[in-house]
Amino acid sequence: MKAKFLFLTLSLLVLSSCSTSIKYCETVGYIDYSQYASKGVFISESNSVNFEYEPLGSISVLVEDGYKKGTRRSKYNYVDLDGNRHLTEEYEYWAKASYNSALDVAVDSIISKGGNGIINLKINHTVQPINTKEQYRNIIFLSGMVIKKK
Numbered sequence: 001m002k003a004k005f006l007f008l009t010l011s012l013l014v015l016s017s018c019s020t021s022i023k024y025c026e027t028v029g030y031i032d033y034s035q036y037a038s039k040g041v042f043i044s045e046s047n048s049v050n051f052e053y054e055p056l057g058s059i060s061v062l063v064e065d066g067y068k069k070g071t072r073r074s075k076y077n078y079v080d081l082d083g084n085r086h087l088t089e090e091y092e093y094w095a096k097a098s099y100n101s102a103l104d105v106a107v108d109s110i111i112s113k114g115g116n117g118i119i120n121l122k123i124n125h126t127v128q129p130i131n132t133k134e135q136y137r138n139i140i141f142l143s144g145m146v147i148k149k150k
Contacts (some may be wrong), residue, residue, distance in 0.1 A: 029125070031099045041107050042117035042149060049119055053147040056115045060143040063102040068095040099123060102140040110146045118144040 033043045042049075074089040095101075102123070110118060121144040128137045 029099060031103065031123075036103065036107050039107065039111075040116055041110070042119075042147075043103075043121060044117075044119045045121045047120040047145075052150040053117065053119075054150060056110075056113060056146040056148055058143065059106055059109060059118065059146050060141070061102050061106045061109070063097040063105060063140045063142075065097045065137040065139075066095065067092045097138040097140045099125075099140060102142045106142055106144075113146060115146040115148050117147040117149055119147055120144050 036043055069090055069092055071088045071090055074086055076089075077085070077087060079085050106118065110116070121142070124141045126139045126141075128139055129135070130137050
């Protein structure tokens with residue numbers, strides 16, 4: 001009886017000392033605008049600038065973590081029954097959303113619209129749980145006004 005009581009007491013002590021705690025973490029996000037400036041694109045988080053411009057429209061971009069399709073060199077270089085040679089294959093990979101990936105999409109879009117700048121740039125980063133295994137998905141939302149510098 002004493003042995004059971006001692007075992008129960010020790011078990012309670014061991015189990016009560018196991019607690020999960022939130023770990024301290026420091027992160028820094030940095031967006032390098034110089035790579036876009038070298039393409040001739042002006043980016044500002046301010047809504048006022050000291051040069052003349054023509055407003056072209058508003059832009060909003062949403063980029064989320066997820067699987068993306070890609071192509072790579074095939075491990076198996078083969079010829080199918082129709083005589084077609086297959087040197088590449090399609091595959092899926094996990095792509096992480098980032099500030100720069102959202103800006104890349106935005107800059108490509110504004111250049112295709114004839115713009116060369118974004119003002120009043122706003123970037124929001126949220127994290128969404130995927131499932132119960134403590135896996136998370138990054139979501140980047142970017143918005144601003146597309147301009148053409150005169």
